Amino acid sequence: MHDVVVIGAGPAGAAAAATAARAGLRTALIDKARFPRDKLCGGGFTGRSLGYYQQIYGAPRPDAPFLTRNEMAFYAFGEHLGTYQDCPPLHLAMRRSLDAEMFARAVAMGAEDYTGRGMSSLTPAGAVTLTDGTHLRGRIVIGADGVNSPSARVLFGSAFDRSKIGFALEVESEGDPDKLPVRIDFGAAEWGYGWAFPKYHGVTVGVGGVMQRNTDLKSALTNYLKFTGTQAHGPVKGQFLPFGQARKVPGLGTVLLAGDAAGLVDPITGEGIAYAMKSGQLAAQAAIRALSAGTPQSALAAYRADLRSITRAISQARNLRQLMFRPVFRSTFIRGFSRSSTLRQEYLRLLAGETEYADITRAVGRRLPALLWRTLAHTR
Ligand SMILES: Cc1cc2nc3c(=O)[nH]c(=O)nc-3n(C[C@H](O)[C@H](O)[C@H](O)COP(=O)(O)OP(=O)(O)OC[C@H]3O[C@@H](n4cnc5c(N)ncnc54)[C@H](O)[C@@H]3O)c2cc1C
The missing domain is CATH 3.50.50.60 (FAD/NAD(P)-binding domain)
Structure with a gap:
């Protein structure tokens, strides 16, 4: 016992x-x-x-090989949002x-x-x-x-629950990790993202999103590899992402x-x-x-x-995800992330564990009327 x-x-x-x-x-x-x-x-x-x-x-x-990066490049729906040198550190490990x-x-x-x-x-x-x-x-x-x-x-x-689960594909790629920033592409998969993370021995490239919205994730990965200029080096592997x-x-x-x-x-x-x-x-x-x-x-x-x-926090994030991925909000999100240092900083502070979704939800709630107004102005 x-x-x-x-x-x-x-x-x-x-x-x-x-x-x-x-x-x-x-x-x-x-x-x-x-x-x-x-x-x-x-x-x-x-x-x-x-x-x-x-x-x-x-x-x-951890006493494991770590690469630590402060530089991160963000893209959304194929558009470069910016590359920033002053991000809170992200550690990368196998x-x-x-x-x-x-x-x-x-x-x-x-x-x-x-x-x-x-x-x-x-x-x-x-x-x-x-x-x-x-x-x-x-x-x-x-x-x-x-x-x-x-x-x-x-x-x-x-x-x-298969109707809600995510799925991701990943492949190891060749490339000089010293020359590459950490890269995140919102929308590289439907209701999901792509990533290229430099490691000690190459780069890990992947795409993942809500499974039901991604009937051809393999093509999304092929397109993403092309878009990022990386070559697959090794087998493509997949796994559910809850x-x-x-x-x-x-x-x-x-x-x-x-x-x-x-x-x-x-x-x-x-x-x-x-x-x-x-x-x-x-x-x-x-x-x-x-x-x-x-x-x-x-x-x-x-x-x-x-x-x-x-x-x-997870259920608040699921609500906020609507504002990132619903097509009607897309351009507002892109402009918000590339032009407003607040939105970007909040995302980075979230990764660093310096803020929580509750704070972000409150901040978004305060700005929602202006956000909706701008979205309406752009869709007219
Ligand atoms: C493609 C992809 C990319 C990701 N990238 C990131 C990232 O960059 N950063 C991040 O924070 N998260 C990332 N995640 C999520 C992260 O990998 C998981 O959330 C995390 O591993 C969960 O840890 P865990 O201990 O719950 O499960 P796991 O790490 O999966 O560990 C479960 C363990 O259970 C064991 N097991 C299974 N069945 C049995 C059994 N019958 N008996 C005994 N043992 C068993 C397995 O061997 C395994 O060791 C990613 C996920 C995917 C799929």
Whole structure:
């Protein structure tokens, strides 16, 4: 019997296991892969991610190869909005080394290593069977097994809602990372974006958007590679991206879901590492409190309440996404981003974790009459 069994050792699972083990709980950390393992991702590690990393691991930064950039180029619907030198730092890493580093920290803090075998069955009461036949029982289980979450499938019948899910394609490309800024293209996919992120050994290029609106994402990627002047070097890979559909109840019984398994990706920036780490930490903290009170079944309600700041931010971002991607607002958004330093700065401050969607929503609300007026003037 473990106090906490964590399924999945990505950013959410490693954060949960590190937090629980550091508090002295007997913690098992399961992953079907052995680390280091690859994970399809742009590897953009924002100031928000760095802040959460420092809170969780008590270290200044991950001990993994990092490229740090202050220069960012923005495009929207094929138009160059500007290249800015004074952005808050964005760190770029390969997930293979980043996740291995966080996993190692969780184990060093006392989590027991059950990697290299997957979860094959789970009950809402916390009985877990692994693919090698090992049986574990967790007084609390944290399902942090990614967007295709087997834990969520066991609990709810499906890992996500296909009508709302995002999908992304990515490819590694050759190019001199020193000569390239971080690049983000709003609208490179329908209700989504494209990115070209320099790394130590080349550039990661991708496009992603709401799946139902992107029936031919492969062509969107081909066009984007042409537009950015990059050559694919390696296979094109794809993965679901759970942006904008956070689970209303993140778990069942004594099983809590964290990270992508709970649908916690920002629908505007596509960022998921930060919320994965934070939700893993919050799930473990709820488990620690519930176990010390002797009421493991109270963990889910407490976690759900603590997660509200993230789920509210995601739903506010989903509303704001309308103003970016609805064709009627497009020209207003483009002009706003390229000419108003406020809109741009707010976006950058958001990535840095210096502001929240609640503040941006309030600011947009104040400016909405003027925004609508300008939009109407332009559509006449
Ligand atoms: C193309 C793309 C680009 C992205 N770019 C960025 C970016 O630049 N910056 C950013 O912040 N976010 C980005 N994201 C989002 C980010 O990758 C995710 O939000 C983040 O990885 C979520 O972390 P997680 O720990 O919840 O899940 P994951 O990182 O997916 O980890 C889940 C773990 O569960 C394990 N697992 C799965 N099934 C089982 C099982 N049966 N038993 C045991 N273990 C299991 C997996 O092996 C895996 O290690 C991107 C996503 C995509 C698809």
